[in-house]
Every structure is written in structure tokens, then in C-alpha cells.
Amino acid sequence: MTVLFKEPVVISKEQSQWMELRGWVYQLLMDFLSRQPRMSLIAQWCRRVEQKNTIPHSNAGKTLKNYLESIPAGDFRKVCREEAEEYKTLFMGDDAVMKSYESAYLVSGNSAAMNEDSLVEFMCLTGIRNMYLEAGVVFNKLTGERDDHLAMELEFMAVLAGEMDAKEAFRDRCLEIGDLQIRFMESHLLKWVPRFSQDLASATKSPLYKGLSGLLSEFLAYDYQQLCAWRESQK
16 A cells, blocks of 8 residues: 655744735735725724734834724724725726736837737736646636736735645645745736835825735735745755
């Protein structure tokens, strides 16, 4: 009888805390950057940020945490309506202030370069879809979301983060998932999200979305650094 040997990955206490944190942060970013926030969602995160290791102790993380904890109970409904309206202004409809998909940040937007831009967009989407396929991730698209939409790319990272955490006992698979995340960040997220975050910070006066813009850029840089350090430690 053949016995399959499972060799676990080695994870330090600090790396374990990072793995737990990243799951929460990707969920937070997806929740508020993928749809209009409902009052129940904001209330949920007001409670969650009080828990340990759900939001980074970075400048943006602290700012966002302080804001969520400081919403007056008497103004809660009003604040929630304002944040939902701000999301609508920023992200919804043809006249949305923000373009929340990767290829929009890769093309020139010049009518004279329309053919070139179409090729850039095609290559971007093809590359993303290939990585989704490689990971075996299939999204349940309810409203025709683009594969290069920020929410989809963040959800992809969240799915892989969860799978990597669950596969600690299977070294080879865990390392494959880690490598895939590093490649996805280098090939996609890190190429456009820093500029998107800057644009979002400039476009909004909402404490919630200003905090999210800072957290998005800070956390992706931190998560990439931690992923690379973790991968190096496994050699």
C-alpha cells in the first residue's frame, strides 16, 4: 500500500497573524468597493474593527478604524445613507467618477490609438482570465462584472488567500498558490491599483472612501512584501 506523505509548510507566529489579517482586509475592501454599502454592512464592520487583527495598524488602517468606531449612534442612519450615495456617485452608472477596472488604467484613451487600446484591453482580460483558469476559480457573476474589475481581482486574491491558509499541510500546493498570488499582483494589481487609489482619494471627501483608498494601496504593498518574504522563507 502506498502512503502519501504530507509535508506541511513552516509558518511563524508573525506569518500566521498576517495570513489571518489578509483574509479580513480583502473581505473589507471587497465589501465596500464592490457594491453600495447597506446600513447592515457598515454596522457589521463597526463591530468587526473592534476585534483583534481585523484591520492593519497602518496609518490608513487606523484612520478607517477610528472613523467606523466614531460614527454617532444618533447619526448612524444618516451617515449610512450618505456613504451609499457617495458610492453611487463614485462607481455607478455611465457618469461614474471612477473607472474601477484595470484596462481603463492601461489604455491611452486617445481616439487615434483606438486599435492599440483595444489590443491592450484584450491582452489584459486574456491574461486575467488565464490566471483565474489556472487557479480553478470561477466567479458567480450576478450583474455582468468585468473580469478586470477591482472587486473581481480582490476577490480572486481573497479566494487564493483562503485556499493557501487551508492547504498548509500540503506544501507543494500551498507554494503553488503563493507563487500564483505573487505573479497576479506583479502582473495586474500592482500595475494599476496604486494610481486608482490616488484617484479615489482625490475624488471623494467621504471619510470612509478616503480611508479605503489609503488602506487599499498600503495593504497591497504590505501583502506583496509579506508574500515574497513568506515564499523566500520556504526555500
